[in-house]
Amino acid sequence: MTASLKNYLENSNGYHAAKWSEPVVMEMTGTGRRGVVFEDAPAPKLPGKAARKNAPVLPEVTEHDALRHYLHLSQMTLGMMGVSLFGTCTMKYNPRIGERATSEHLKKLHPLQEAETLQGVLELYDNFSDFLCEVSGMDQFIFQAGGGADAAYTHACLTRAYHASRGELQQRDQIITTIQTHPCSPATANTAGFEVITLSLEENGYPSIEQLKSVVGPRTAALMVNNPDDMGIYNPDIKEWVKIVHEAGGLCFYDHANFNGVMSRLRARELGFDACMFMLHKTFGAPKGGGGPAVGAYGCAEHLVPFLPAPVVKKDGDSYVLDEDRPQSIGRVREFWGNAPQVMKAYAWARAMGAEGLREAADISVLANNYMDWRLGKTKGVSRSNPGIDAPRMEMTRHSVDQVTQDTGCTVFEISNRMTDFGIDALWLSHEPWLVPEPFTPEAGELWSKEDIDYWIDVLEHVIAEAYEDADLVKTAPHNGPIKALTSALDEPSVWATTWRAYERKHPSKIAAE
Amino acid sequence: MARLGLIINPVAGLGGAMGRKGSDEPDIAVRASVEGRLSQSPERAARALDTFRVGCSVEVLAGPVLPPRGEVTPVGPATLLGTAADTEACVREMQGKVDLILFAGGDGTARDICAANSGGIPILGIPSGVKMHSGVFARSPERAGRLAADFLTDPLRRTEMVEVLDLDEEERRAGRLSARLYTVARTPLNRRGDRQNPKAGSSDTVGEMDGAIAAYLRAMKTETLYLLGPGATMKVLKDRLGGGSLLGVDLAEGGRITGIDLDEHTLIERVAGRKVRIVVTVVGGQGFVLGRGNQQISPAVLRAAGMPRIDVICGADKLAGLNPQELTIDTGDPALDSRLSGYWPVITGPGRSLVMRVVA
Structure with a gap:
């Protein structure tokens, strides 16, 4: 848990990120300084013209200098471990035991080994597919997609293959989505060659059935939606939606990126959906971030299974096999079987949680968000999206500080920057385009304690009070971070440099001065 | 300085x-x-x-x-x-x-x-x-x-x-x-929702509109007479058809502009007996598609053209900035306005459209 804001304010040291006056490694060079020298290191054998004539200009530093340098940089960039309530993503703790499990059980395997020597990991894949089928009502899961968007793309490709198999692909060239569905649905549908029709929100916080009906027809290939949507509002008409699209001959895909609030409370298949996607790197406790390995677990009902990417793990008697012989398959969406370490970590998490654990986590997520919603409702200058409707908010809610911005000039960016001074991760705002001005979308999930949530809201209230008293303090934040707010230099190609060579070229006077 | x-x-x-x-x-x-x-x-x-x-x-x-x-x-x-x-x-x-x-x-x-x-x-x-x-x-x-x-x-x-x-x-x-x-x-260029329309950050509206217009051009049919409304977005389309007016209503057929800045009467004459399609953009900051800034496209013109399909091209960020989230028509003929009301897909990019409720 986090200490209270009072504790923070009374402790004059408060929070401060590590800040080093660190030169660029090229500037640290001292001739002859080096780490370990291997006297008998073999020289690479290169064909004549491939070998360079001059040695590369590399920094010459000691091993200790190099370690210290990169440690300082990492402290400045990765040093904060604060409270992160990152909506639409479901960020949660990644149990460290997952790292050990993958290290012990996967590190020495290779996907090109013979299947009979991979029975353990194949069993894990098969069991996890069963687990997710139980959670979703689907008939088969695969773990090849390298993230949520990749899974959405998998669906767009399956949609293509499905309609092609029925001779209707030429006719069915439109995919329908909503403006509060994650942007990866329209983007992947476009990439797969479909036209995208996006529905807009209406009074209830979601598009009306009439609006859906106005665009569904013989050209409809699929519906791709999330629910609850990107603002945390659940569309109660969803069964009717699926029925309308099915009657027109389209497929229905449920993006379960926002699954946390409904885990074990609904099954996509029971709502009528043909396919769905879970993010193992978010909802299922495996790590995410930094563009690292992720998994979009894609599951579908029987009629779509023939089109799944190959290979599919299958049980054959007492053993497991990789089924590559799938003539209707869309082919691969990623190499091998996807990111196996993530699958193992997510499987470990899911088994540890069990059915009861998932249900409890879902309920806590909704409870935590509604507690936040209740407290933020009393916070000066904060409003919530669709204020006029009484639809329940699920695991997250979109709020706005527009009133604060109008009164003080401090934008949500600046308020977010100032909050980082208190050890709060930068706020998640909103996908684009912004329908709510000055938006932010916190999501506590099942992880964060009441003390953490209270601290987070206390900090927000404190920063908003600062905005009203001393707007400049907020506008010039962060004050306790390793760097101040970014300047517009990032927009100026003549200034920024991502390599030392570019820096030398663009800043000759600075180089000369040294 | x-x-x-x-x-x-x-x-x-x-x-x-x-x-x-x-x-x-x-x-x-x-x-x-x-x-x-x-x-x-x-x-x-x-x-x-x-x-x-x-x-x-x-x-x-x-x-x-x-x-x-x-x-x-x-x-x-x-x-x-x-x-x-x-x-x-x-x-x-x-x-x-x-x-x-x-x-x-x-x-x-x-x-x-x-x-x-x-x-x-x-x-x-x-x-x-x-x-x-x-x-x-x-x-x-x-x-x-x-x-x-x-x-x-x-x-x-x-x-x-x-x-x-x-x-x-x-x-x-x-x-x-x-x-x-x-x-x-x-x-x-409004990058952080500072202008009246609370537009959002970094989406490339210019590129999206450019792609939308290119795609629209490709799909234009030779036999159809296109009635092109005013505005900066429409000017880009008109320029690709050989150049037209910024503020006026123009006609295009067979891939080129064939009438510039026409008034209501000329439009009525020109659309008679033709297969017509109307293309407009959302004019100004208040969500008007018909009746503000393009009054030449009058009820009489719409009727003379046989109530043709109306295509709307507009950036998604401009639509997102509308409050309430709807488009408006005010042709001066309440019966016609109510007939045109409903859900219209608005072209927001190449292969992309956003459905908007249109009210009188």
């Missing part, structure tokens, strides 16, 4: 408090002073200037009246009346001297500035008028000041074209609310 121009129209907004629909009547200032009313525009300009000064310390040339606080260099004729001629004189004097004209006023002020802004200096409005249909206004004085400071300190000074509309006074006196599209103006 960058400089800011600050135009304050001292009569802007007076008409609103007096129950008028604008402040364009010539004697408005006199009558306001009789009623003891003071314009809010100098104070709103000062608020914008306060915020501007936080981020930018450049010289500010101001006229025809000066803000109640803040250091400025006066330009133009010293006056308390603030006629259109005063505004235009100041704008002329600012040509070549300033990099952005920030103005406190309404649609009428925007029009006056554009009339004298021969150098095409970007303009940005501090909302202070009664009528603000144009797309050049920030959402608040503070945001205007901020956006101006951001613009002048941004080395790239990115801008976009937006429409300047004003109510047609003759039509209004005849009892009909009718906004005319007067011109388009260059305004700082």
